[in-house]
Amino acid sequence: MPSFGRFARASPLGRPPPSLSPDIPMGRQRPSGPRGARRTKAPVAAPPLTSQTRTGASQEGQRASASDILVRIRGLRFRHGARIVFDGVDLDIRRGSVTAVMGPSGTGKTTLLKLISGQLRPDGGTVEVDGEPVHALSQSALFRLRRRMGMLFQSGALLTDLNVFDNVAYPLREHTDLRPAMVRKLVLLKLEAVGLRGARDLMPSELSGGMARRVALARAIALDPMMILYDEPFTGQDPISMGVLMTLIRQLNDASGLTSILVSHDVRETASIADYIYVIAQGKVMAQGTAAAIASETTPWVRQFMEGLPDGPVHFHYPAPALAQDLLTGGLG
Amino acid sequence: MVLDALARLGRVGIDALGALGRGHLLLLRMLAGASEVVRRPGLLVAQVYNVGVLSVLIVVVSGLFVGMVLGLQGHYVLSQFGAEESLGVMVAASLVRELGPVVTALLVAGRAGSALTAEIGLMKATEQLSGLEMMAVDPVRRILTPRLLGGILAMPFLAAMFSAVGVVGGYFVGVGLLGVDDGAFWSQMQSKLDFDEDLVNGVIKSLVFGVVVTWIALFQGHDATPTSEGVSRATTRAVVHSALAVLGLDFVLTALMFGN
Numbered sequence: 053m054p055s056f057g058r059f060a061r062a063s064p065l066g067r068p069p070p071s072l073s074p075d076i077p078m079g080r081q082r083p084s085g086p087r088g089a090r091r092t093k094a095p096v097a098a099p100p101l102t103s104q105t106r107t108g109a110s111q112e113g114q115r116a117s118a119s120d121i122l123v124r125i126r127g128l129r130f131r132h133g134a135r136i137v138f139d140g141v142d143l144d145i146r147r148g149s150v151t152a153v154m155g156p157s158g159t160g161k162t163t164l165l166k167l168i169s170g171q172l173r174p175d176g177g178t179v180e181v182d183g184e185p186v187h188a189l190s191q192s193a194l195f196r197l198r199r200r201m202g203m204l205f206q207s208g209a210l211l212t213d214l215n216v217f218d219n220v221a222y223p224l225r226e227h228t229d230l231r232p233a234m235v236r237k238l239v240l241l242k243l244e245a246v247g248l249r250g251a252r253d254l255m256p257s258e259l260s261g262g263m264a265r266r267v268a269l270a271r272a273i274a275l276d277p278m279m280i281l282y283d284e285p286f287t288g289q290d291p292i293s294m295g296v297l298m299t300l301i302r303q304l305n306d307a308s309g310l311t312s313i314l315v316s317h318d319v320r321e322t323a324s325i326a327d328y329i330y331v332i333a334q335g336k337v338m339a340q341g342t343a344a345a346i347a348s349e350t351t352p353w354v355r356q357f358m359e360g361l362p363d364g365p366v367h368f369h370y371p372a373p374a375l376a377q378d379l380l381t382g383g384l385g
Numbered sequence: 386m387v388l389d390a391l392a393r394l395g396r397v398g399i400d401a402l403g404a405l406g407r408g409h410l411l412l413l414r415m416l417a418g419a420s421e422v423v424r425r426p427g428l429l430v431a432q433v434y435n436v437g438v439l440s441v442l443i444v445v446v447s448g449l450f451v452g453m454v455l456g457l458q459g460h461y462v463l464s465q466f467g468a469e470e471s472l473g474v475m476v477a478a479s480l481v482r483e484l485g486p487v488v489t490a491l492l493v494a495g496r497a498g499s500a501l502t503a504e505i506g507l508m509k510a511t512e513q514l515s516g517l518e519m520m521a522v523d524p525v526r527r528i529l530t531p532r533l534l535g536g537i538l539a540m541p542f543l544a545a546m547f548s549a550v551g552v553v554g555g556y557f558v559g560v561g562l563l564g565v566d567d568g569a570f571w572s573q574m575q576s577k578l579d580f581d582e583d584l585v586n587g588v589i590k591s592l593v594f595g596v597v598v599t600w601i602a603l604f605q606g607h608d609a610t611p612t613s614e615g616v617s618r619a620t621t622r623a624v625v626h627s628a629l630a631v632l633g634l635d636f637v638l639t640a641l642m643f644g645n
Contacts (some may be wrong), residue, residue, distance in 0.1 A: 196521070207512050210513075210516075
């Protein structure tokens with residue numbers, strides 16, 4: 053049985069970077085209370101679940117109290133043109149956890165993040181973040197909610213006309229009245245947390261892909277969000293950059309009391325740092341559970357995806373007529 | 386067959402109306418965000434520089450040559466009637482009423498408009514606009530509105546520069562090379578050009594063209610398919626649509642202003 057626990061809750065570097073110790077100042081404190089509560093800084097234990105393939109989020113939801121759930125999705129339906137992307141998806145994201153959403157390319161993982169953050173509107177169902185119905189909010193209320201979210205885009209999405217320092221300072225300057233000296237200190241601390249304090253004067257075009265994502269991560273945590281959404285953070289990364297990103301995601305989550313939603317199709321890397329995993333395909337949740345539970349899943353589709361088998365329920369060949377028939381048919385196309 | 390053709394025609398019509406609707410909604414959102422440039426005037430100054438100052442060279446050089454050609458052609462036509470002294474007013478009226486606003490708008494559409502479309506389209510393709518939204522910053526107010534207002538503000542100044550340099554070009558050819566009387570050139574221009582009729586209408590035209598050119602450029606960028614091919618097509622569309630809109634609107638405005 054394959055194991056995905058190689059990196060689970062331990063740094064691939066063997067120890068946390070000093071800058072990520074829990075006592076680093078991360079900026080403004082959130083008020084106490086269910087909505088803005090700063091959660092425990094101890095590493096979050098994985099939910100006590102066994103394999104729950106296709107049982108829906110309801111069982112999970114029943115076990116977790118309402119205040120434990122930061123993101124609650126019920127009956128989500130979304131279509132892109134004629135293609136059904138989500139067809140009644142239920143999903144819960146626990147506070148303080150790293151939750152991975154995995155699935156093959158084109159299954160709507162990034163779309164799910166955009167639905168959670170209110171960048172897209174669903175055709176049906178509800179998405180609640182911290183108890184607020186995302187798609188019923190006014191623009192100003194949505195923007196207030198987004199100030200408590202961070203998102204790491206696949207491309208980094210850094211503003212190309214600003215250097216690294218100004219990119220990280222951007223949300224602080226937009227949303228706070230902090231003095232420039234304080235902004236500088238906060239930016240340097242955020243950059244220190246991702247190991248790029250020395251790159252503060254570089255322009256985005258001078259950064260490698262991995263560095264750009266780390267700068268984007270520093271920008272995403274600039275306002276001390278309650279939640280960070282990661283869109284394919286490992287795609288196209290070399291092993292060192294991937295290890296650094298994995299460390300940062302896990303340890304920022306634990307040190308800062310964040311909730312992380314990680315969308316990826318990099319099975320091994322994602323499974324090693326996730327507390328809970330949803331596997332989605334064909335518009336539905338195909339499997340959910342801890343990494344160990346998913347690894348022991350016997351459903352053919354899940355097995356094919358997790359083990360990267362070239363053929364199975366998802367066929368190697370795109371649907372086509374028989375080869376002999378195609379070869380014997382005349383024509384140029 | 387006929388039904389397919391009808392369906393295609395209907396789809397094209399629906400797409401065109403949809404784009405028109407999205408364009409107008411975007412314009413309203415941009416105008417509604419005008420308070421952003423009051424709060425941060427630096428944003429407007431930067432865009433006046435990008436759209437206006439960086440277009441000065443092409444506008445001035447083009448204005449000079451257009452004025453010189455007007456001097457040559459005008460002298461040829463006027464000399465048939467022994468009216469060479471009217472060269473000044475002919476050159477100035479042509480520039481201030483028509484060529485200044487129209488050619489400047491076409492030049493700005495080609496230089497600054499295409500750059501705006503490519504910039505916004507690439508910001509969309511590289512998720513910078515989505516990144517701003519996720520930072521709770523409205524990209525329309527923060528990125529698009531300053532560019533729209535910068536374009537509107539810059540256009541009349543550029544058109545005025547085009548006309549002024551064009552008059553100098555006409556003077557150089559008419560007076561300097563073809564021997565038209567210096568005093569007649571300037572005095573006829575001064576006595577025949579009307580401030581309201583000619584100058585103000587020219588400024589109104591260039592303001593309208595400023596709105597249209599920057600609006601089309603920004604909408605095409607904002608509405609572009611976020612791929613390299615999509616941005617390329619959007620840039621081409623921005624220049625073509627701007628040119629057609631400017632020339633069409635020029636006829637309408639001319640008819641309204643000078644039709645009687």
